[in-house]
Amino acid sequence: MAGTAFTPxxxxxxxxxxxxxxxxxxxxxxxxxEGALALMALADHDPAVMGHAHIIHIPxxxxxxxxxxxxxxxxxxEGPTLPAVLPRLRKALGDxxxxxxxxxxxxxxxxxxxxxxxxxxxxxxxxxSTEHHGGAARRMQCVHCKGITEDVVTDPFICSHCGxxxxxxxxxxxxxxxxxxxxxxxxxxxxxxxxxxxRP
Amino acid sequence: MMLRVASVExxxxxxxxFRFVHPDGAALPLFSGGAHVVVEMPDGEMIRxxxxxxxxxPMDGSGYEIAVRREDLGRGGxxxxxTRVAEGDLLGVGAPANLFGLDLRARKHxxxxxxxxxxxxxxxxxxxxxxxxPFELHYCARSRSEAAGLALLPDLPQVHVxxxxxxxxxxxxxxxxxxxxxxxxxxCGPEGLVAAMADAGARLGWPEAALHSETFLxxxxxxxxxxTLARSAxxxxxxxxxxxxxxxEAAGVDAPWLCRGGVCGQCETAVLSCHGRIExxxxxxxxxxxxxxxxxxxxxxxxxxxxxxxxx
Numbered sequence: 001m002a003g004t005a006f007t008p009x010x011x012x013x014x015x016x017x018x019x020x021x022x023x024x025x026x027x028x029x030x031x032x033x034e035g036a037l038a039l040m041a042l043a044d045h046d047p048a049v050m051g052h053a054h055i056i057h058i059p060x061x062x063x064x065x066x067x068x069x070x071x072x073x074x075x076x077x078e079g080p081t082l083p084a085v086l087p088r089l090r091k092a093l094g095d096x097x098x099x100x101x102x103x104x105x106x107x108x109x110x111x112x113x114x115x116x117x118x119x120x121x122x123x124x125x126x127x128x129s130t131e132h133h134g135g136a137a138r139r140m141q142c143v144h145c146k147g148i149t150e151d152v153v154t155d156p157f158i159c160s161h162c163g164x165x166x167x168x169x170x171x172x173x174x175x176x177x178x179x180x181x182x183x184x185x186x187x188x189x190x191x192x193x194x195x196x197x198x199r200p
Numbered sequence: 201m202m203l204r205v206a207s208v209e210x211x212x213x214x215x216x217x218f219r220f221v222h223p224d225g226a227a228l229p230l231f232s233g234g235a236h237v238v239v240e241m242p243d244g245e246m247i248r249x250x251x252x253x254x255x256x257x258p259m260d261g262s263g264y265e266i267a268v269r270r271e272d273l274g275r276g277g278x279x280x281x282x283t284r285v286a287e288g289d290l291l292g293v294g295a296p297a298n299l300f301g302l303d304l305r306a307r308k309h310x311x312x313x314x315x316x317x318x319x320x321x322x323x324x325x326x327x328x329x330x331x332x333x334p335f336e337l338h339y340c341a342r343s344r345s346e347a348a349g350l351a352l353l354p355d356l357p358q359v360h361v362x363x364x365x366x367x368x369x370x371x372x373x374x375x376x377x378x379x380x381x382x383x384x385x386x387x388c389g390p391e392g393l394v395a396a397m398a399d400a401g402a403r404l405g406w407p408e409a410a411l412h413s414e415t416f417l418x419x420x421x422x423x424x425x426x427x428t429l430a431r432s433a434x435x436x437x438x439x440x441x442x443x444x445x446x447x448x449e450a451a452g453v454d455a456p457w458l459c460r461g462g463v464c465g466q467c468e469t470a471v472l473s474c475h476g477r478i479e480x481x482x483x484x485x486x487x488x489x490x491x492x493x494x495x496x497x498x499x500x501x502x503x504x505x506x507x508x509x510x511x512x
Contacts, residue, residue: 022405023405025404025405093381096380096381097377097378097379097380097381098376098379098380098381098382098383098404098405098406098410099377099404099405099406100381100405101405121381121382122306122307122380122381122382122383123381123382124382124407124409124410125407125409126407126408126409127405127407
């Protein structure tokens with residue numbers, strides 16, 4: 001399997017099966033960071049996928065832009081962050097027809113949010129192909145204050161909105177594209193387990 | 201429940217509409233578009249039970265309406281409805297069940313009907329119109345005289361009629377291409393139409409979850425065969441115009457069912473021993489399960505061979 005392999009967990013935890021070509025159909029491809037490698041492997045396996053492809057690329061400090069453009073997509077766009085490319089993604093989804101394939105590669109936070117945007121736009125879950133590349137950092141929603149903390153790398157972590165210490169759960173919201181964080185010391189205030197690094 | 205036939209109205213030479221009401225005028229349970237009822241027809245020793253899609257308004261409990269196509273080569277259920285049922289008769293009608301409901305998460309609904317397959321969509325159009333949801337309906341028939349659905353369809357711009365012998369046969373790829381994201385397509389009609397829609401959908405990259413279908417399946421007649429029921433310690437002969445399920449019922453064996461058309465899975469029965477070939481006619485078991493001959497759907501499937509022993 002291409003991309004990161006995660007420890008098997010509850011059904012709610014997303015799995016990223018790796019990009020699989022849906023052939024020469026219209027496609028929206030979003031790659032973040034090392035996720036660009038997944039698009040390169042996809043095009044190497046089936047060059048026909050690029051003919052009607054719209055690539056949206058967030059380099060995130062990597063230098064894969066020129067290589068992605070060299071794959072010959074129908075459209076190529078680069079932006080610094082997900083919020084910066086979201087208007088373009090939403091316009092592309094709004095203009096898309098049934099049969100448009102969606103390929104997403106990058107970190108969990110990006111895959112989760114782009115998947116949520118696509119589902120909200122009416123894309124069927126079966127039309128979305130995903131592959132994880134990059135660190136194991138998570139996008140976490142605090143179930144208490146509802147605020148979302150990006151790039152969480154420790155368990156427990158401190159909610160950036162309300163300051164509670166939150167236990168990192170595998171329980172995932174597809175609507176929000178975020179995992180759920182639950183107060184770790186609700187029963188025994190002040191007794192907070194030692195922080196550990198989140199691993200795949 | 202026993203319902204009274206309130207009206208019998210021919211829609212075309214082959215299709216007749218029946219309206220059922222409660223004998224005391226009581227309101228009937230409401231339903232959702234695509235739901236069917238099973239109508240019981242006492243025919244001599246046996247009770248025939250056929251499933252028919254409801255074509256009346258799902259939110260109207262004053263009566264149930266069905267449209268029945270006369271199948272002269274069928275097992276006799278539709279012929280019974282056409283020749284033996286008259287206004288004022290009392291017939292057993294089951295509660296509505298829906299195995300072909302709309303996926304209300306869809307952004308748009310594309311409904312494709314072939315022939316009498318129009319029936320579930322008549323109620324769905326009423327539901328979609330009431331919910332103000334985007335839809336389009338394509339109704340295909342061979343000729344205008346056979347197109348009984350025309351009498352049931354509302355005059356709406358979303359309704360498209362394709363009459364083959366007038367030269368405007370429907371092109372499945374044309375119907376499915378260019379549909380907005382979030383569209384679901386539903387097909388009801390002959391197997392050929394369902395397969396053509398599935399093929400076109402696959403070629404255009406539609407996910408399977410967005411393609412729905414219902415083939416109206418009546419138990420096919422066939423050669424008589426013998427079956428042994430291990431738990432009941434009985435051996436029965438299934439007649440040529442009888443389904444295995446009907447034979448079980450006639451023998452007083454308790455057998456579950458819901459759709460009686462090979463799609464819902466309720467009647468699935470384990471095969472303990474099979475020397476011969478099961479004629480699988482259902483859409484429930486997958487190809488591997490059918491080949492294994494360890495399960496049978498008694499509502500539509502038959503058997504040819506030495507002996508068949510069921511866990512029933």
